[in-house]
Amino acid sequence: MRTSATGKWSKWAGGALALFAGVALTAVANQPAAAQSKQLTLCWAAWDPANALVELGKDFTKESGIEMKYEFVPWTSYADRFLNELNSHGKLCDLIIGDSQWIGGAAENHWYVKLNDFFAKEHITMDDFVPATVLGYSEWPKNTPNYWALPAMADAVGWTYRKDWFARPEIQAEFKKKYGRDLAPPKTYEELKQIAEFFQGRDIDGKKVYGAYIFTERGSEGITMGVTNVLYNYGFEYDNPKKPYQMQGFVNSANAVKGLEVYKELYKCCTAPGMTNAYMQEGLDAFKSGQVAMQMNWFAFFPGLYKDPNVGGDKIGFFVNPAGPNGHFTQLGGQGISVVATSEHQDDALRYIKWFAQPKVQQKWWEIGGYSALKAVVDAPGFPKSAPFAPQFLESMAIVKDFWAEPSYAQLLLDMQKRVHDYVVADKGTAQQALDLLVKDWTKVFKEQGKEVASQ
């Protein structure tokens, strides 16, 4: 009997449906088998310390039998990617090492599990951690004992310099003749600018070198994380310490304006060509290729730089962010580790945090390239000598300041990125205009958030 065209189509459609159903059933049938082995996914940025954490995590797997899976995202898309994940209540991450500025939003939006009860039960006390890291990574509201994360990776902005270039007698002599002092790591931004100018365009070993590398990145947080290191030290404040959210006269004070001008002068006088949109990686590349005398970057990268065969070892030195006329601070980096509220493996995730908080694990974390925030590690007598950058790290962690950690931090950050980049890199307007506009932007954001913003 001949089959009609309609019949043929029906058979094809039936066959396709059967195939689809078969595949779906197989997938469903295989699911329990995959879920039998316990697994945790930890989300963080893709950078040197993340590799150290993978190494460290092997011990946890050995002890607990829980497999660790990692989701590392490059810094430039780290916030976008994970805030999107948290916002959409995704289940990708069980544990997240989230940026310090996320803490307000994560707490208010209940993206993270509050850890107070867990800490109390497991006898984990925040007094055991460096105060700046507890304030920066764990507390929301700030200065209240409400903890949403365990300090995981202490970090701050520091500087590296070419110790071998600084030590050359002919360079030393020329510098002394010009400035009347020895060439040494700068203590103030004025000294830093002099040194940067001195090296700018200089011929060293037949190669043209440049004075300094500073953050200028536009897209995520780069230029803000760079400029604040100067702004804080010249007198910039986020708001009136006595009247929260009153920014007029603090963000755009005369001292803050001067600080912004200094950052622009440094960018104009002493950076390598093309550094118009540069952040951590570009700084590492510039330093490793022997292009710059001094580099601004996060302490997290310093272990890797010290091990670098070309510029590490005796050739590299480290110094704390220089002071300004009105203070001595540096930008806080680093992150805390939190349990994601939508995770289906919260008990295992808490187990990881309990394991991670142990002094022996924290000690190993520091030894293999992470930065512990545990006092037992960093206050140990041998710590300053445990790495060439350890003393500068300790000093820096005592003078850190952080950006806003409000739930609206992303808007506040992007507004600052725009205003500062417009002024510093694109030569748009004056420093005063840039900061005035920033106050206007921030006022609008806080008002949208329902905050009362006093203008005077």
Add this chain to the structure above:
Amino acid sequence: MTAIIHPDAGADRIGAQARQAATRRVHGLSDRSIAWLFVAPTIALLLAINIFPLIWMIRLSFTSLNLSMSYLPLRFVGLENYSDILTDDDVWIRLQTTARFVICSVALQVVIGFGLALLINRQFRTHSFWTTIILLPMMLSPAVVGNFWTLLFQPQIGPFNYVIGLFTGIPPSSFSMTGEVALAPWTIVLVDSWMWAPYVMLICLAGLRSIPDYIYEAAEVDRASAWRQFWSITLPMVMPFLMLAVLFRAIENFKMFDMVNLLTSGGPGSTTELVSITLKRAAFEKWRTGYSSALAIILFVTVFGAANIYVKALNRVKQR
């Protein structure tokens, strides 16, 4: 004319129709039902991923929703988001930047693309090889293009600055194509044209090849010069294709995001911040969902309106 009708023909026809109907009934589905069965998944997908989000977005555009502060109560704000956008100087500057980018890059692509199409249409010996070579850039991913042009434009090691230096004597590291306010807008125009001029060429080539040879032969007989043939035959007959290419490229460039984001991130400052970058920042970095929904709708209406006017013009050209 006499029609010879077989006495059994009517009965046969009736019999065939009855068999056909019976087959339909046997399988339980009519042709119409089967057609719907096959179209339904597409319609469902279209509704789920296009129409529903569009309606949802229109709704959100009248609210104060900010996903980074989703704990705040959702307020109906009426046209506040729209008025905020339309009275924001920054948004107008971004729209102007986008318009300049669209006009410059589409104009350049049309000139280069049409020029290349005229050359390739001569069908010289290696024209197929050159067509493939010319088409290569548009086959690349914008992410790849953005990344490798970033390297090419690197002031110290990038070959672009070196070549410019070689011909002009300007020191290669003295300028940055992506980092200088005066150069960055032209840089994105240049890269976009490099990538998409071949696309315009392809459309123009289709137009050129659709012109019948006999028209040129008639023109030759009438002793029309090459220039006259170009103005009176080639250009008018290719015009609908050219206008179509302009429409496609203008819509694409209005939405341009990936390549510019990779090349300049909208910088230096906000010099190359196209409106699509502003939209992405508002929606997925600042999480201003209500505001960004309103901006997206304004952009959609703008593109849709402009495209409609343009299509009407295109139809008029076709009817000539």
